[in-house]
Amino acid sequence: MKRRDFLKTSALAGITLPVLLQAACQSHTSPTSAANPETDTAFPLEEATLEILQQKMQRGEYTSRAIVELYLKRIAAIDKQGPALRSVLELNPDALAIADAMDKERKDGKVRGPLHGIPVLVKDNIDTGDKMMTTAGSIALIGNLATHDAFIIARLREAGAVLLGKTNLSEWANFRSERSSSGWSSRGGQTRNPYVLDRNPCGSSSGSGTAVAANLCAIAIGTETNGSIACPSSLNGVVGIKPTVGLWSRSGIIPISSTQDTAGPMTRTVKDAAILLGALCGVDAADAATATSQGKSHTDYTAFLDAKGLQGKRIGVEKTLLKGHEAVDTLFQNAIDLMKQAGATVVEVDVRSQMKDLGPAGYNVLKYEFKHGLNQYLAAAPAAKVKDLKALIAFNREHEHEAMPFFKQEILEASEALGDLDNPEYKESVKKTLTLARTAIDNTLRENKLDAVCGPANGPAWCTDLVNGDAFNGYGAYSTAARAGYPHITVPMGTVEGLPVGLNFFSTAYAEPVLITIAFAYEQLSHKRTVPAFLTTFAPGN
Structure with a gap:
């Protein structure tokens, strides 16, 4: 999820201090060079979609092993060295073996589907029953090896995907401190924004958003409670879908809120997000919420991709977000004009103000459910060193220098x-x-006969500040949908001085088909996805 102050007011591997503080914005006013060590040699899979990768494997140009090896090389060059994005916490030692198995199946005439042989990165709060740990970014859970896959990971394997590794995140999905920096974890350090490295990637699915943007994987999985897919998708210039709560199972995922939590796709295109969305749906006896998806989910959401899908649609525009950052205002107005030109009817609405009486209730839900859900998860995790929230708090106090060097654990303590x-x-x-x-x-939706509502997901990325924490810019069109357990999708809307800004569409429960139709049509008309330049800092006028 994203910043807790916004949650309350809007509705209502160890790394040293000197290295981390380099993430703070610098005051350069001269041009800065790109920090990408591969700029002299183009990455052969740059911006490759699932369709392109499948075509390359079908034609024999690449095997799954070769694709995995290219991404592993890319991660070594971009994530661990060079720009040092710190988006990947751990690589799967079995990735090449899985790729070999998928190549053999293909050679034998068996192709499981569009994810066959495709490398995927997974957020490090999702259990994988293999040699990779699940830690939520916390050193308190170092050594936590899950005994079996989360339901969605089992579905991912069944689809033939290659689990490439685990991504960094805002520790405990950004539910630890009121003054945290998104993308920082005690296990992985500070994830960096690949567009401008001293800017923040948002969170809590920071590593997934950064990795997809920087072409460190084909696709990734994030999780969201309130903005944790939408915000990093927006700031990293990628597509993110937060499904209806119940469309994807949450069993085997370190929780915050049983009311709001869900995992979801993070990709570079709407089509790839639609493919991943359908592959991981399913009713899970271990997650009662999935029972509501029966008869409402689809195994193939690509059926709803329509380049002319804006024609005849009625879309609400969140009027409280029409005036903010002047450059974001311009991007939003351009998006509105484009939708009108494509045949959509646009109606100004006000959803956010209807939440003004929420007060502390929304935040209370998260704190109560976090304590309950985390205690259940830790008690059932055989390899976890801490067995409940109380023990976690004690661990952090005993290891304060490593676990809490910049901000503390007020939210953990308040929940306990x-x-x-x-x-x-x-x-x-x-x-x-x-x-x-x-x-x-x-x-x-009913009163205005709308298909969806839209607004800016976020403004441009703020400077990473480990001393003061995030400087969230107050947009968050998706927050009401997140609280309702309803779906939303974020698509690139443009850039402000090279920093991506996303457009967010949301609707009612299980409205993923119409949201995908609208988002795809907008994407195909706008083409606002840009490749990151890995600039070291923002240089005005350049």
Whole structure:
């Protein structure tokens, strides 16, 4: 999820200090050179889509092993050296063996589908029953080897994908401190934005967003509670889908909120996101929320890709987000004009103001559910060194220099101080949050006969600041949908001085088909995805 101050007000591997502080914005006013060590030799898979990769394998130009080897080389050059993005925490030692197995199947005439042989990076709060750890970025969980795959990881393997590695994240999915820096974890250090390295990648799916943007993988998986897919997708210039809660199983994922949590695709195109979305759907007995997806999910969301899909659509524009950063305003107005030209009817609406009476209820839901869910996860994890939230807090205090060098753990402590889920405050908070959020969206859609609502996902990336924390810029069109458990999709909308800004579309429960149609049509008309330049710092006028 993203910054906690926004959550309250909007509705309501060890690394040294000197190295980390290099992430703070510098005051350069002269041109800066690209920090990409591969600029002299183009990466052969740059911006490669799933379709292109499959075509290359079908024609015999590449094997899955060769593709995996290229991404591994890319990660070594870009993530670990050169710009040192720090987006990948751990590589899968079995990746090449999996690729070999998929190549053999292809040679034998078996191709499982569009993910066959495709390398995927997975956020490090999702269990993989292999040799990779699941730590949520925390050194307190070093050594936590899951005994089996999360449900969505099992589905990923069944689809023939190659698990390439685990991505860095905002530690505990950004639910640790009021003053955290998105993309920082005690295990992995500070993830960097590949467009301008001293800018923030947002979070909590920071590593997944950065890795996809920097072409370190074909596709990635992130997770979201409130903005953790949308915000890093926006700031890293990629596509992110936060599905309806229940479309993808959450079992085997380190939780924050059973009401709001979900994993989702992070890719460079809407089509690739649609492919990954359909592959991982399924009813899971270990996650009761997935029962609601029966008869409402699809195994192939590419059926809803329509380049003329804006024709006849009615789209609400969140009017509270029409005036903000002047450059973002211009991008948003250009997007509105483009949708109108494509045959959409645009109506100004106000969803966000309908959440003004939420107060602390939304934040209370997260704190109560985090304590309950984390205690359950840790108690069932045989290799976890800490067995509950109380023990985690104690661990961090005992290892303060390594675990909390920049910001502390106020949110963990506040959550631990609360009661259980039978507490009347919790029950009232859940009811109030869901009622306000769902009513705001559903009534707005119904009263205005809308297919979706849109607004800027975020403004341009802020300077990474490990001393003061994030400087979130107050957009977040997706927040009401996240609180409602409803889907949203973020697509590149353009750049501000080279920094990406995303456009977010949201709608009601299980409206992924119409959102994909709208987002794909906008993407095909706008073509706003840009390749990162790995600039060391922002240089005005360049």
